[in-house]
Amino acid sequence: MKAVLCKAFGPAETLVLEEIASPEAKKNEVLLEVHAAGVNFPDTLIIEGKYQFKPPFPFSPGGEASGVVTAVGEKVSHLKVGDRVMALTGWGSFAEEVAVPGYNVMPIPASMDFASAAAFGMTYGTSMHALKQRANLQPGETLLVLGASGGVGLAAVEIGKAMGAKVIAAASSAEKLDVAKAAGADELINYSESNLKDEVKRLTGGQGADVIYDPVGGDLFDAAIRSIAWNGRLLVVGFASGRIPELPVNLALLKGAAVVGVFWGAFAQRQPQDNAANFQQLFAWHAEGKLKPLVSQTYPLAQAAEAIDMLGQRKAVGKVVVQVR
Incomplete structure (x- = not known):
């Protein structure tokens, strides 16, 4: 089979496409004929040795597949x-076949290509877990989504609306905000042109956001924690900006606020029944037309490195997919 391989830590351009032996399914695994693979931010980290998992060389990146x-x-x-x-694979999806633990594999509805x-599993799974289990988002609350045009951000916008929240989408350009608006966002903030804290206060009548979904980190985290409502919850989803922020904890004290970590992969393994229930709800919303995964670009397997590089440069809108078959 053909597979995109990482043979040494480095940038995406160092990945190679080679013919290797097909994997075999162990007792607790299934073998998957890969048709498509989602590209996610961890893919940009794992090939450079910056992710929490470091597979032995050579390995194929790609954390999810269908x-x-x-x-x-x-x-x-x-x-x-x-x-x-x-399937949630961790790595290995940028290949024609992959062996996956059975607990990480889920049938998809007939209506889903x-x-x-x-483009669905990791982004919607992460955002559903974040908003339901970690934030306990309630109807009528205000949800602020940072990086709202990216994969997890757009999923958070759609799920927030499905859960009955007022959604404020924040992104770095008018074009990205147009995408978030089409996904159902009620209000928009362009944080490259205006002050995030001031805009959140203006849009919430001075109250701040009840739940803040942050996959970006860096300076935006610093601004977001200062625009949180009393009893607010700030969800730490990721650090696409590249800087892991530090929190002056007095800010959490003053607002009675919670800073809550979100690690969907661990949740899916530790609480498989809760994760399965989340997906039953997500599939139902998808069937109702409330969730519409935006696949903005597809790349053939031979160009998987270009797909990873595009995501790493934060140029992607919605989800980028490698079309294997």
């Missing part, structure tokens, strides 16, 4: 050969 099950390990009972599925499925 495709068809071609073999099932004897300890896997909820899947069968021929099932159309999405492979590209949408590859």
Whole structure:
């Protein structure tokens, strides 16, 4: 099979496409014929040795995939050969085949195509877990989404609306905000042109945002914590800006606020039943047309490095997908 390989830590341009042996499914795994693979921010980190997991060389990046099950390990009972599925792989999805633990594989609805499925699992799974389990977002509350045109940001906008929140989308350009508006955002903030804290206060009548969804970190985190409401919850989702911020904890004290970590991958493994329930709700909203994954660009497998590089430069809107088949 063909696979995109990382043989030494470095930039995306050092990845190579090679023919390697197909994997075999262990007792607790399924073998997946990959049709599409989502590109996510961790892919930009794992190839440079900056992610919390460092696979042995050579490895293929790609943390999520969609495709068809071609073999099932004897300890896997909820899947069968021929099932159309999405999978959380950690790495290995930028290849024609990948072996995945059964608990990380989920059937997809017949109405969902492979590209949408590859764009769905990680972003919507992360944002649903963040807003439901970690923030306990309530109808009528105000949700501020930073990086609102990216994969997880757009998912947070849509899920926030589905949960009955007022959604303020914040992004760095008018073009990106147009995408967030189309996804259902009620209010927009261009933080490259205006002060985030002042705009949030203006749009909330001075109250601040009840829940803040932050996949960006850096200077935006610093501004966001200062625009949080009493009893607000700031969700730490990621650090796309490149800088991990430090928190003056008196700011949390003054607002009775909570700064809450979001690690969906660990949640999915530790609380599989809760994760499955989340996806049943997500699939229902998808069927109702409330969730519409935006796949802005697709790349063939041979150009997976370009897809990773585009995401790393924060040029992507919505989700970028590698079309394997």
